[in-house]
Amino acid sequence: MTQPESVNAAPARDAAALPDVSHLVVGVLGGTGDQGRGLAFRLAKAGQQVIIGSRTAERAQAAADELGLGVRGADNATAARESDIVIVAVPWEGHAATLAELRTELAGKIVVDCVNPLGFDKQGAYALRVEEGSAAQQAAALLPDSRVTAAFHHLSAVLLQDASVDRIDIDVLVLGEDREATGIVQALADRIPGMRGIFAGRLRNAHQVEALVANLISVNRRYKAHAGLRITDV
Amino acid sequence: MTQPESVNAAPARDAAALPDVSHLVVGVLGGTGDQGRGLAFRLAKAGQQVIIGSRTAERAQAAADELGLGVRGADNATAARESDIVIVAVPWEGHAATLAELRTELAGKIVVDCVNPLGFDKQGAYALRVEEGSAAQQAAALLPDSRVTAAFHHLSAVLLQDASVDRIDIDVLVLGEDREATGIVQALADRIPGMRGIFAGRLRNAHQVEALVANLISVNRRYKAHAGLRITDV
Numbered sequence: 001m002t003q004p005e006s007v008n009a010a011p012a013r014d015a016a017a018l019p020d021v022s023h024l025v026v027g028v029l030g031g032t033g034d035q036g037r038g039l040a041f042r043l044a045k046a047g048q049q050v051i052i053g054s055r056t057a058e059r060a061q062a063a064a065d066e067l068g069l070g071v072r073g074a075d076n077a078t079a080a081r082e083s084d085i086v087i088v089a090v091p092w093e094g095h096a097a098t099l100a101e102l103r104t105e106l107a108g109k110i111v112v113d114c115v116n117p118l119g120f121d122k123q124g125a126y127a128l129r130v131e132e133g134s135a136a137q138q139a140a141a142l143l144p145d146s147r148v149t150a151a152f153h154h155l156s157a158v159l160l161q162d163a164s165v166d167r168i169d170i171d172v173l174v175l176g177e178d179r180e181a182t183g184i185v186q187a188l189a190d191r192i193p194g195m196r197g198i199f200a201g202r203l204r205n206a207h208q209v210e211a212l213v214a215n216l217i218s219v220n221r222r223y224k225a226h227a228g229l230r231i232t233d234v
Numbered sequence: 235m236t237q238p239e240s241v242n243a244a245p246a247r248d249a250a251a252l253p254d255v256s257h258l259v260v261g262v263l264g265g266t267g268d269q270g271r272g273l274a275f276r277l278a279k280a281g282q283q284v285i286i287g288s289r290t291a292e293r294a295q296a297a298a299d300e301l302g303l304g305v306r307g308a309d310n311a312t313a314a315r316e317s318d319i320v321i322v323a324v325p326w327e328g329h330a331a332t333l334a335e336l337r338t339e340l341a342g343k344i345v346v347d348c349v350n351p352l353g354f355d356k357q358g359a360y361a362l363r364v365e366e367g368s369a370a371q372q373a374a375a376l377l378p379d380s381r382v383t384a385a386f387h388h389l390s391a392v393l394l395q396d397a398s399v400d401r402i403d404i405d406v407l408v409l410g411e412d413r414e415a416t417g418i419v420q421a422l423a424d425r426i427p428g429m430r431g432i433f434a435g436r437l438r439n440a441h442q443v444e445a446l447v448a449n450l451i452s453v454n455r456r457y458k459a460h461a462g463l464r465i466t467d468v
Contacts, residue, residue: 013457126438170466173449201452204360208445215407215443216465218435223247223468230464231450232404234457 013198013234018187022047027083029053029076029090029098032063035114036089038160039152044069046191053079080105085112085188088139092117095135099142107145110181114152116213124218127211136175136206149176149185150206153213156226167194170228174199175206198231247432247468252421256281261317263287263310263324263332266297269348270323272394273386278303280425287313314339319346319422321386322373326351329369333376341379344415348386350447358452361445370409370440383410383419384440387447390460401428404462408433409440432465
């Protein structure tokens with residue numbers, strides 16, 4: 001918040017302290033969907049090497065060709081194996097099955113879950129109850145050999161994919177148990193102009209971050225917006 | 235988000251369309267706690283008539299005297315009866331019992347629940363599971379004759395109470411089923427310099443708004459901040 005320095009003399013978020021991630025290869029599982037394609041576009045545009053993963057290599061390649069920017073396409077297993085950081089942007093319906101199949105390929109990788117388990121009815125969106133607590137916790141349970149984080153939940157797929165939008169001024173809440181991994185994911189978010197990666201807790205607090213998308217959908221409906229979040233005073 | 239007008243040509247939030255609430259009396263149940271006292275201070279400073287409610291009139295009066303600004307103190311039942319809008323800022327432990335007792339006094343009133351059901355352990359804060367889904371839904375279940383809304387969850391009690399802080403630049407997410415009531419609560423938030431009341435959905439989506447305070451606590455710990463939210467593109 002805007003406030004006198006006396007209230008907060010401590011150093012705020014120090015972007016320079018985050019690691020250099022420019023050399024890391026980013027895979028996007030479900031990269032042919034709106035959210036995945038939008039993230040792949042933004043990260044590739046920022047100079048990151050990106051591999052789009054899909055169930056079939058052909059569909060992934062077609063999406064990659066459309067994006068250009070050096071983006072490659074591959075089946076999900078190949079994309080996972082050849083990436084350092086793997087963003088999971090599959091539909092919630094396919095979340096558990098996709099991850100269970102890729103346990104070996106994802107071992108040792110930083111996994112970034114951005115899936116929002118939502119239901120929809122006449123009154124709009126609502127959070128689904130997830131047995132493990134959240135999509136991110138489900139991922140952590142299915143991928144015990146991976147470094148599972150959660151991030152990139154609140155991005156508008158419309159804005160991500162709109163090439164006429166140069167900056168997306170929002171904050172990306174990054175959650176996880178592994179401080180090095182969350183730092184890398186924060187740094188990845190920071191690569192996209194306008195975005196900041198903000199550490200926002202452990203995976204046990206991922207549910208509400210995922211579910212908040214239902215509220216952003218209500219905001220979007222009421223205000224005809226593409227709403228996102230900024231964290232104040234950081 | 236900052237973006238070309240073409241992306242969002244629709245009117246954003248129109249503060250002028252919100253009702254005039256300057257004449258409404260605001261009660262704050264649990265007004266002797268940090269959050270309640272902070273809200274009472276900010277609203278009174280903004281020119282609102284405020285009554286602090288507490289279990290005993292004496293404690294409420296002592297807190298009111300400390301605040302000045304014309305704030306009155308009363309027992310919870312009297313505060314509820316004499317107010318148009320009643321903010322519920324009691325500890326989660328006393329939430330259900332306090333509201334159940336005040337059903338008659340709160341009938342017909344706009345009730346604003348700002349309670350965050352959280353647990354704490356060595357790893358920090360986490361969301362408690364609430365039978366009804368959320369504190370706000372519990373309030374709605376216990377107060378069928380009231381107009382229950384949820385708002386003011388993400389405010390730092392430290393900043394609210396710090397008289398040297400003139401503005402608190404954050405957004406207040408307002409939830410509820412009753413559009414007139416949520417509009418009044420939005421307008422109330424707008425009275426405090428720097429704050430905006432943003433409609434953010436129905437009460438079934440209150441849980442994640444309440445629980446997000448656990449994430450803000452993580453943010454505060456990591457960044458030595460008093461974090462809040464801004465909604466972008468609105």
